[in-house]
Amino acid sequence: MADRKTLVYGIIHIGSSNVSMKIVEYASMDEMRIIESVRKDTSFGEEVFNHKKLSFDSIRKLCRMLNGLKQLLSDYQVKVYAVYATAVIREADNARSILDLIRVNTGFNVQVVDMPQEIYFKHFALQYLLRRFNKEQEGRLGRNFLFVDITSGCVGLTVWEHGALCFQHNVHIGTLRLLETFKTNQRDSRYFPEALGEYIHAIMEPLWMFVRNHQIDTVIFSGREARIVGKQLNLELDSQSIAEVKPETFYKYYEESGRLSTSMLMQKNHISESTAAVISPTVHIYKEILDNIPATNAVMMGMTFLQACCMFYGAQKVKDPALLYMRAQNLELTRSIAESYYYEPAHAKAMELYSYVIIRAFDRYNGLNERDEFLLRMAIILYQIGKYVNLLGSSSSAWNIIRGTDIFGISDKEKDIVACIVYYDHKGEPTDEDEPFRVLPDDSKMTAMKLISIFRLVRAMDMSRKQKLRDVTARITGDSLLIEYESDEDTALETWIFDKEKELFENVFGMEAKFERR
Secondary structure, eight states: OTTSOOEEEEEEEEOSSEEEEEEEEEEETTEEEEEEEEEEEOOHHHHHHHHSSOOHHHHHHHHHHHHHHHHHHHHTTOOOEEEEEOHHHHTOTTHHHHHHHHHHHHOOOEEEOOHHHHHHHHHHHHHHHHHHHHHHTTTTTOSEEEEEEEOSSOEEEEEEETTEEEEEEEESOOHHHHHHHSOHHHHTSTTHHHHHHHHHHHHHHHHHHHHGGGOOSEEEEESHHHHHHHHHTTOOOOTTOEEEOOHHHHHHHIIIIITSOHHHHHHHHTOOHHHHHHHHHHHHHHHHHHHHSOOSEEEEEOOOHHHHHHHHHHHHHHTOHHHHHHHHHHHHHHHHHHHTSOOOHHHHHHHHHHHHHHHHHHTTTTSOOHHHHHHHHHHHHHTTGGGGTOSTTHHHHHHHHHHTSOOTTSOHHHHHHHHHHHHTSSSOOOOTTSHHHHTSOHHHHHHHHHHHHHHHHHHHHTTTSSOOOEEEEEEEETTEEEEEEEOSSOOHHHHHHHHHHHHHHHHHHSSEEEEEEO
């Protein structure tokens, strides 16, 4: 590794049960060396889930811990780093105050990762390691996988079928969230295990008809909860571990421990209350999944959120092909979502191509990046889904559907941009008088305006849904964007709608848009 160019950076995670940091040397997904790793267990998550906020004393304690990590970064002369927080701050009513106090007292700008992003970061690393492992095993685990990642706040279910990402859903029943539902005396009741199992089944049962359609070969359990249960099964799972476990092993453990209250679990297994509080809901979630998904194999993976962030951060910096592969899979999943409502694949494909051509004509001078282009493609795929609900108000319906859907691979902020593009798909000019534009952060509004204006052009270019245009090119000539095409058909409709829609583009980019047949 020393002979190759490497990146050195630090990643800090403020989690529900610990504050941790890794300093890594990254060359590729397969060549990442941990230089330093530290972790301090906390009870911040329990405090937030019980009281909805983090106390001032806890915030001060957190800041002292972060300053200690900052000193360690300085000792290693690491100047590149990122600080992430998950449910412990995401769920706190005083999150804004926590972030401000951290910034003032430590200098750290913390990125609060929303739930879909948290699952996505981990899944990015999990699926990469599993695909590599299964290849080494000559495909023994099959081709259809259900990834189950449990956190303190949710359960993420992700299905890969024949190498394609085809289903993803997040359920808001993480371990701490489940325990929060019941009072302390209820959790100590001998009736609690059965009640907990029934509660989990009532919430998750509607999902199984969709998941069973994919004929799962292997279920993969991951997360902190998997490491804790794995330890009870005499498996030491570190961040790179992959352990095969027979489904019967889980059922046996459930019979031994799943029917016990938290206090009985503590006594029987000689474990702490916090560990028992994790095991109890986890084994019931595992049983619910295995009862309803007839998989041949089960696998446990020790991947942590921090380790996944380290891999994702490095992949982003070097534009690793693994990241591009995952992004392509995100678009395939978006197509699956669209197909559940209303979707015209050929029309969307044409619009995606035209948007690519136009954005490439600008090169880097349009203020848009690859991520923005990715969001535009998502909007193109999803913009017609509102027709499933209401043809007359399809744009508003699509906006509501998108905002109410966990879209794998994008943050809530990015999802609002996608929804805003769709809302203004064919009429109106973005203004703060409209909620879809008003809810965007100020730093996202100009990006949304640019993407909406390009969206309007490419929609016009296939207004007939007949893909009349061939060999479409675009280039900047003076103060104009010139789009040229060939066609053997009448393109009057496309030309007229383009002339109508180009006004927004010209106002946003300050240049004329021309649409000409060669």
